[in-house]
Every structure is written in C-alpha cells, then in structure tokens.
Amino acid sequence: MKVAVYGASGYTGRLVTAEARRRGLEVVVSGRDTSRLREVAEGAEVRVAGVDDAAALARAFDGCDVVVACAGPFSRIGDPVVRAAITAGAHYVDTSAEQLFLRHVFDTYAERAEQAGVSVVPAAGFDILPGDMIAHLAGAEVEPLDELTIAYQTNDIDMTRGTIRSSLQVVLDGDLAYEDGQWRRAEGLAVKRTSFTFPGQSGERQTARWPGAEIVTVPRHVRARRVEIITDAAVFTPEMISLMQLPADQWDAIIGQLPEGPSEERRPVADFTIVAEAVGVDGRRATGAVHATDIYGSAAVFTVEAARRLAAGEAKAGVLSPAQAFDSAAFLDWLAPYGVEWNVVAGDQANAS
Numbered sequence: 050m051k052v053a054v055y056g057a058s059g060y061t062g063r064l065v066t067a068e069a070r071r072r073g074l075e076v077v078v079s080g081r082d083t084s085r086l087r088e089v090a091e092g093a094e095v096r097v098a099g100v101d102d103a104a105a106l107a108r109a110f111d112g113c114d115v116v117v118a119c120a121g122p123f124s125r126i127g128d129p130v131v132r133a134a135i136t137a138g139a140h141y142v143d144t145s146a147e148q149l150f151l152r153h154v155f156d157t158y159a160e161r162a163e164q165a166g167v168s169v170v171p172a173a174g175f176d177i178l179p180g181d182m183i184a185h186l187a188g189a190e191v192e193p194l195d196e197l198t199i200a201y202q203t204n205d206i207d208m209t210r211g212t213i214r215s216s217l218q219v220v221l222d223g224d225l226a227y228e229d230g231q232w233r234r235a236e237g238l239a240v241k242r243t244s245f246t247f248p249g250q251s252g253e254r255q256t257a258r259w260p261g262a263e264i265v266t267v268p269r270h271v272r273a274r275r276v277e278i279i280t281d282a283a284v285f286t287p288e289m290i291s292l293m294q295l296p297a298d299q300w301d302a303i304i305g306q307l308p309e310g311p312s313e314e315r316r317p318v319a320d321f322t323i324v325a326e327a328v329g330v331d332g333r334r335a336t337g338a339v340h341a342t343d344i345y346g347s348a349a350v351f352t353v354e355a356a357r358r359l360a361a362g363e364a365k366a367g368v369l370s371p372a373q374a375f376d377s378a379a380f381l382d383w384l385a386p387y388g389v390e391w392n393v394v395a396g397d398q399a400n401a402s
C-alpha cells in the first residue's frame with residue numbers, strides 16, 4: 050500500500066510519516082518545499098507540489114492508494130489537496146478539525162468522490178475521529194435524540210504552531226451551531242451547559258462553547274434535534290486569550306516565535322477525554338466516554354489506521370465522517386493497545402452530570 054503524506058515536513062506530518070513507516074507502508078513525502086521534504090524523507094520518494102498548482106498536486110498523488118493531508122490551516126490551503134486526491138483516484142484522510150472546511154468538503158466533493166470511487170474522510174485526527182465515534186455509539190442507544198452534548202477535556206497539551214494557527218483561523222471564520230435539525234452561525238449563542246462533571250472527577254468544571262467539527266459530522270449519522278459542543282474552560286489559557294485579542298495580522302509573527310510543538314518528553318503526557326451525553330426524545334439517556342494520551346502521537350496512529358482501512362476497501366465511496374466510514378466500536382477497540390479507552394453506559398446509570 051502506497052500512502053502520500055502531504056505536509057510531511059510539518060510537526061504532525063513527520064509523526065504521520067514515521068507511523069506509516071512503522072506500519073510497513075510505502076510512503077511518498079509531499080509538500081511545497083523540496084529541502085524541507087528531503088530532511089524528513091529518509092529514503093522515501095519526494096514529490097514536490099504547491100497548493101496553487103492543481104496539475105502538480107494530482108501528479109504528486111498519482112499511483113498512491115491514499116493521501117493523508119497534514120498541511121493547514123485547512124480552510125486556507127486544504128481544498129486543492131482534497132480535489133487533487135480525488136483527481137488522482139486516491140482515497141483521502143486528514144487531520145483537519147475546522148468546521149467550515151469540513152462543511153465545504155461535504156458540500157463540494159460528495160458527488161465527485163462517489164463518481165471517482167474514492168472515500169474522503171476528513172477529520173480523522175485525535176479529536177474528531179474519537180468524538181464522532183463516541184457520539185455515534187452513545188446516540189445509537191437512545192435515538193432519536195432531543196439533545197446531544199459533546200464535552201471535551203484536555204490536559205497538559207502544548208499546542209503545535211499549526212494547531213494554534215488553525216484555532217485562530219476558526220476564531221476568524223466563526224463557528225456553527227446545530228439546532229432544530231439545521232446548522233446555523235453560532236454568533237451570539239450562549240452555551241446551554243456552563244458546567245460539566247467529567248468522568249473520574251468529583252467536582253463540576255466550568256465549560257465554554259467549543260467549535261468542534263463534530264457539529265458538522267455527527268448530525269449526518271445521529272438523529273438529534275440539537276447538538277452542543279463544550280470544553281473545560283481551562284483550555285483557554287491566558288496566553289491563548291491574549292493572542293486572540295491581538296489584531297489578526299499580528300498572529301503569524303507571534304506564532305512563528307513559539308516552539309514548533311511539544312518536545313518528545315512532553316508530547317506523551319498530554320491527555321484528552323471526550324464525553325458524549327445523549328438524551329432521547331423519550332427522556333432515555335446514554336453516556337459515552339473516550340480517553341487517550343499523547344494527543345499528537347494519537348493523531349498519527351488514527352490517521353494512518355484510517356488510511357490503511359480505506360486502502361483495504363473498508364469504506365464506501367463518497368465524503369464520510371469517521372463514524373460513517375468505519376465501524377466505530379471496532380475501530381476504537383483496535384486502538385486499545387495505543388491507550389485508547391472507551392465505554393458507553395445507557396439507562397439509569399447514565400445520569401446527566
């Protein structure tokens with residue numbers, strides 16, 4: 050199986066390239082800069098193509114079974130990579146988590162991907178893949194739902210420059226809400242759940258609205274009147290808040306001075322928990338939770354396994370969320386040796402936090 054990693058020179062691209070090699074896949078490293086790609090190639094074929102050259106991009110993916118896109122922010126540079134993968138007849142996965150990019154990919158490429166016979170699975174990284182899957186598993190217990198709350202808690206995460214850039218892009222782009230069976234701009238919408246008790250913790254944590262891309266993916270496979278995504282408010286560090294308050298044209302210069310991402314020592318320490326709390330229209334409840342460590346290492350494991358499954362023909366053609374592409378329980382179980390733990394509790398034990 051041959052996999053092209055686009056953006057292989059970035060922090061996440063390097064982890065994905067290393068993971069693909071570890072899994073014994075043939076890797077093509079791709080991106081815009083020859084010398085940066087050569088630094089990470091370690092003997093792999095290098096194919097250079099910028100996002101502004103559609104023909105070169107499609108040639109870069111020629112003969113590859115799957116493209117794993119790791120170059121972001123996706124809402125700025127992601128579209129040509131998806132298009133080129135479809136043109137080249139390659140399946141596609143990425144590490145995106147930007148709502149408007151996700152919506153664009155579903156709206157623009159569903160038919161083309163089907164016609165080309167390829168599966169396009171954006172948002173297969175650490176947050177949206179497990180979030181989409183745990184929401185699917187909890188939701189399936191008590192559908193149709195009146196309300197689905199997805200709650201995030203991350204600890205000890207040192208964000209990469211790429212994550213900070215993409216998060217700030219989301220601030221610029223604005224986020225979406227899903228209510229009464231439709232998407233709309235979230236501006237001005239207060240979060241309904243302002244506190245949440247995460248598994249294994251005794252006290253309530255203050256929460257805030259989180260622009261999670263599950264708002265785009267989950268309503269495609271869970272019948273819900275309303276979906277809300279919240280996060281432990283502690284994720285908004287004073288540094289992040291100060292950066293958000295600066296004019297957007299100053300962001301790039303400041304981010305450029307930050308470390309590229311967590312060190313090898315710090316990276317495995319980070320952990321995340323995602324809880325999906327489903328309330329059926331009949332009042333029944335189900336709660337799912339997924340937990341893992343090493344956020345960026347997990348993103349590499351998830352995307353490479355998703356790519357491998359697509360190349361093996363596990364998913365149908367079209368644009369799909371992770372839970373639409375794969376059997377969620379089987380995928381999460383497969384991740385157990387990588388420290389991913391999950392459960393779903395339905396009925397009386399699934400009380401609201």
Ligand SMILES: NC(=O)c1ccc[n+]([C@@H]2O[C@H](COP(=O)([O-])OP(=O)(O)OC[C@H]3O[C@@H](n4cnc5c(N)ncnc54)[C@H](OP(=O)(O)O)[C@@H]3O)[C@@H](O)[C@H]2O)c1
Pocket residue numbers: 055056057058059060061062080081082085099100119120121122123126144145146173174175176177209210211212213215216309310345348
């Ligand atoms: N959801 C997840 O699990 C997850 C995890 C990690 C990252 N991400 C996302 O993945 C993306 C990359 O993150 P990162 O931490 O790896 O960032 P990074 O270290 O800054 O790497 C960015 C990559 O994108 C490439 N790139 C940037 N602008 C480009 C352009 N105009 N044309 C072509 N290539 C371009 C860079 O190429 P050069 O090397 O040539 O500059 C580099 O390869 C971000 O959107 C981030 O939010 C998501």
